[in-house]
Every structure is written in C-alpha cells, then in structure tokens.
Amino acid sequence: MDKADSEKWVDTKAVAEHLNINRQTVFAWIAQRKLPAVRVGKAWRFKLSEIDTWLRSGGAKD
Numbered sequence: 001m002d003k004a005d006s007e008k009w010v011d012t013k014a015v016a017e018h019l020n021i022n023r024q025t026v027f028a029w030i031a032q033r034k035l036p037a038v039r040v041g042k043a044w045r046f047k048l049s050e051i052d053t054w055l056r057s058g059g060a061k062d
Helices: 012-019 023-031 048-056
Strands: 038-040 043-045
Touching (some): 012 023, 012 048
Antiparallel strands (some): 038 043
C-alpha cells in the first residue's frame, strides 16, 4: 500500500487551515469545480496531497 492509499481524507475545515484561507473560499472553489474534492453524503472530503498537487499546478491562480 502506498502513501496515497493510506492517506486520510480531511474535511473543509482542514483544507482551509492547510491553505490558510476562509472555508467560504473552499466552498467557492468547489462550486467552480476547481478544487479536487469528493462528496460523501452531505460532506466534502479531500486528500491534502491532491490539494498540494493542484496548488503547485497553478490551480489557485484565478
């Protein structure tokens, strides 16, 4: 099992803290289909490694 398989899923609060942004910005980026996220029931879940890759590729430019 590699790191990506064992990595924990995190919530919007953890992503906002990781990126040092407001949770409303997280929701706005999800709505614009920019942020890599998975919906589980009513909650959004993320893998921080995917968020970091997205960020490095210029995902937050606009």
